[in-house]
Amino acid sequence: MLRHALESQGFVVVEARDEQEARASLAASLPSVVLTDLRLPVGDGFGVLRAAKDADPDLPVIVMTAYGSIQDAVAAMKDGALDFLAKPVDPEHLLFMVERALAQRRLMSEYNLLKEEAARRRGMPEIIGESSVLRQTIQSVQRAAGSDTTVLLEGESGTGKELFARALHALSERGPGPFIAINCAAIPETLLEAELFGYEKGAFTGASQRKPGRFELAQRGTLFLDEVGELPMPLQAKLLRAIETKRFERLGGTATIQVDVRLVAATNRGLRQAVANRQFREDLFFRLSVFPLTIPPLRDRPSDIPLLARHFVERTCRDLGRRTLTLSDRTVQLLSSYQWPGNVRELQNAVERAVILADGDALRPGHLNLQAGAIRAVPPADPWESIDLDGTLSEAMARVAAEVERRKIVRAIRDAGGDRGRAADMLQVGYKALHSKMRDLGIDADARG
Ligand SMILES: Nc1ncnc2c1ncn2[C@@H]1O[C@H](COP(=O)(O)OP(=O)(O)O)[C@@H](O)[C@H]1O
Ligand SMILES: [Mg+2]
CATH class of the missing domain: 3.40.50.2300 (Response regulator)
Structure with missing residues (x-):
């Protein structure tokens, strides 16, 4: 049935x-x-x-x-x-x-x-920025991803070297394979070799078990050597040999391990200079810099600042489960005139902290806590640029009108030598009206400008 x-x-x-x-x-x-x-x-x-x-x-x-x-x-x-x-x-x-x-x-x-x-898409990190220098860098990354050459990323700390290395990996044929990073500056010199190449049981005191190195873990993927300029000389020689032969031995081991790994290195200091100072092997430098890529500091691409700031505001608000904050014009101005010594990382941290501190609907300059010394003296720009256009039309008009009134009154009182009666005459307003305006606008009774 x-x-x-x-x-x-x-x-x-x-x-x-x-x-x-x-x-x-x-x-x-x-x-x-x-x-x-x-x-x-x-x-x-x-x-x-x-x-x-x-x-x-x-x-x-x-x-x-x-x-x-x-x-x-x-x-x-x-x-x-x-x-x-x-x-x-x-x-x-x-x-x-x-x-x-x-x-x-x-x-x-x-x-x-x-x-x-x-x-799959999460593997490809989002890179924000519309400046032409950044667009060019992204294009170079796309080109480098199509080949299997070694790439050297140069740029100040926080410019996005690791982000670009991940993007390069995700865009390459090795995308489905592992992306393994090692920060040569963060690992003590004595452990670095073991971390890179692995070790056999008993290779040294404390080696109670065999452990594969990052080189092996990156098999069929990408190995990212961060801060490669900090690599000690003896390890530089060993690394060079591993890159050239694609073979190495674990510490305390005799078996030769063959790997298929693409290398991406990053440095925040002039490697060329380190070569000149004999702190970095020239042959390794040439090996690594087959395809050099420089990521410009954030202060050299100010047009990316508002885009990045909005991106981080949105992301932080989403993470916190709150409505997206707007950026007031003056906030954008302040962010754009700041030097960002810590580059995108510093911007990201500043925005995240500001979002947590902000209580209203907008992120205002007071929420940011920037080092005063790094705020660029902005050349006297178009005065209209400094007017806060946030809110409705009447709100913006009221703000501008109040500011004009305040300045005009302060100047009149100064010009009148502090005599409010004369100031009222000069402004052609009644004495009482002047008095109440001063109170409303919070002008000090003794204001002399
Ligand atoms: N163009 C960009 N778009 C989005 N996020 C970025 C961009 N550049 C950098 N970041 C973010 O800034 C932070 C620092 O980047 P990172 O790659 O670690 O810098 P570096 O390795 O050069 O010190 C990371 O959280 C990264 O995701
Ligand atoms: Mg880094």
Whole structure:
């Protein structure tokens, strides 16, 4: 009866008499939906359910159960059944349930595809910036990603060297492989070699177990050597050999390990100068700088500052679960006139802190806590640029009007030698009106400008 109902709707039905037969058909052909009675001549529906879930955890299973044994149905659903039908089964109800199970399965696989897609995209970091220097750098990264050459990223701390290294990896054919970073400045010299090349058990005191190095972990991926200029001389020689031969031995080991790794290095100091000072091997320098890329400091691309600031404001607000704050014009001005000695990293930290401190709808200069010494003296710009245009038209007008009134009154009082009566005459307003305006605008009674 069930077979007839399903076939009438165009479904292909495979029948099984008991658990054993069901397991065999599951193995032979994976169905889209499994429909099973909980009671079977041999084995039971729970066994069929387990077999189905083993074959595919997302496979929908509908169980049928005699009227009055709801308990069994509940147990089956706890074991992963999608739904249950009480016997005698109503064919209409059965068809409805099968259709729904299939729709759910489609959604599930679409969702899984989306999730994979999102994960793939997460591998590619978002790089913000529209300045032409940054655009050029991004283009160079794209070009470098198409080849397997060694790339040297040069730039001040916080300019985005690691970000670009990750982007390079994600864009390259090695994208699905690992991205392994090692900061040569952050690891003590004595441990650096073991970290890079790994060691065998007993290679030195404390080596209680074999450990693979970062070179090995980066197999078929990218190895990012951060602050490569800090690499001690003896290790420079060993690194050069590893790069040239793509082989090395673990510490205390004799077996030669062959690796397929792409190298990206970064430095925040002039490596060329270090070579001149004999602190860095020239041959290694040439090896690393096959494709040199310089990331300009943030102060040299001021047009990126507002974009980055807005990006970090949005992200921080999202993380905190609060509405996005706007940036007042004066805030943007202040951010743009700051030198950013710590580059994008400093901007990111400043914005995150400011968002946490801000209580209203807008981020204002007072929320930022910038080092006064690094604020550039801005050349006298277009005076209109300094007017705060936030809020509605009447709010902006009121702000401007109040500022003009305040300045005009302060100047009149100064010009009148502090005599408010004369100042009122000069301004052609009544003495009382002047008095109340001064109070409203918070002008000190003794103001002399
Ligand atoms: N163009 C950019 N767009 C978005 N975020 C950036 C950009 N440049 C840098 N960052 C962010 O700034 C921080 C510092 O970047 P990082 O790559 O660690 O700098 P570096 O390695 O040069 O010191 C990171 O959080 C990074 O994501
Ligand atoms: Mg870094």
